[in-house]
Amino acid sequence: MLIDASYFTAGPRQIYNATLGSGTTKENAVIEQYITEYQEDFLWRVLGQKAGESVQEYLHNLDKGLRLDADNAIETVCGKLRKPFADYVFFCILRDAGQTATITGLVKLKAANQYVEPIMRQVSTWNRMANSLKVFSEWVDSGECPVPGVVIDENMLKPINRFNL
Numbered sequence: 001m002l003i004d005a006s007y008f009t010a011g012p013r014q015i016y017n018a019t020l021g022s023g024t025t026k027e028n029a030v031i032e033q034y035i036t037e038y039q040e041d042f043l044w045r046v047l048g049q050k051a052g053e054s055v056q057e058y059l060h061n062l063d064k065g066l067r068l069d070a071d072n073a074i075e076t077v078c079g080k081l082r083k084p085f086a087d088y089v090f091f092c093i094l095r096d097a098g099q100t101a102t103i104t105g106l107v108k109l110k111a112a113n114q115y116v117e118p119i120m121r122q123v124s125t126w127n128r129m130a131n132s133l134k135v136f137s138e139w140v141d142s143g144e145c146p147v148p149g150v151v152i153d154e155n156m157l158k159p160i161n162r163f164n165l
Contacts, residue, residue, distance in 0.1 A: 002039055002059055002078055005031040007086035012128070015093070034089050042088050046081060046133060048151030055147070073146035080136050087129035094118040094125065119162050127159045 005028040008015040017027040039059070043052035058074045097118050133156050140150045 001032070001035050001063060002043075003035060003082050003086050003089070005035075007082070008090065012125070013086055013090045015090075031089070031093070034093055038089055038092055039085070042085050043081075045153040045156050046084070046136070047077070047147070048149060051077075051147050051149050051151075077145065077147050077150075080139065084129045084132040084136065087125050087132070091122055091125045091129065094122045123160055123162050130157055130159050133157050 005018050006020050007013060008018040008031050009020050015027055015031065017025055018031060019025050019028060040052070040056050043056050046052070047055060055074055055077060058068070058071055059078070061068055095118070133152065137152050137157060139145060140152065
C-alpha cells in the first residue's frame with residue numbers, strides 16, 4: 001500500500017484510536033480498508049491510467065511480499081504522493097462519518113460524543129490535498145519526474161468550498 005494507518009495517528013488527519021505500530025485496532029482496520037479501496041482510483045486520477053497501473057502493480061507486488069528490486073523512479077513518485085493520498089483517504093472517511101447503510105437506508109450513528117458536521121474539515125482536507133498535488137504537477141511539468149506519461153486529472157487540483165463550488 002502507498003500509505004498505512006500511521007498517517008492518521010497525529011496532526012490534521014488524526015483519527016481517534018488509530019495507533020502506530022503492529023497493534024491492530026478496529027479503527028486501523030477500517031482505515032486500511034479505505035486505503036485499499038481508494039488507492040487505485042487515486043493513482044489513476046493523479047498519474048493517468050498507464051502510469052497509475054504501473055505504480056499500483058508495483059505496490060501490490062510489494063504488499064504480497066514478492067522480492068523486487070527497488071524501482072527508484074516509482075519510489076520517488078510514491079514519496080511525493082503519500083501525504084496527498086492520506087488527505088484523499090481522510091476526505092473519503094469524513095464523507096462517510098456518522099452514518100451507516102442498512103437495508104432500509106442510511107442511519108445516523110449514535111454515541112456518547114456529540115457529532116458535528118464534517119464539511120469544513122472535508123473542505124480544508126481536500127484543499128490541502130489539491131495544493132500538494134499542484135506542487136506535484138509543477139514537478140511533473142518541470143521534467144524531473146522519472147515516471148513517463150503522467151497525466152493528472154484537473155479536478156484533483158481544484159480547491160473546493162463548503163458548497164462544493
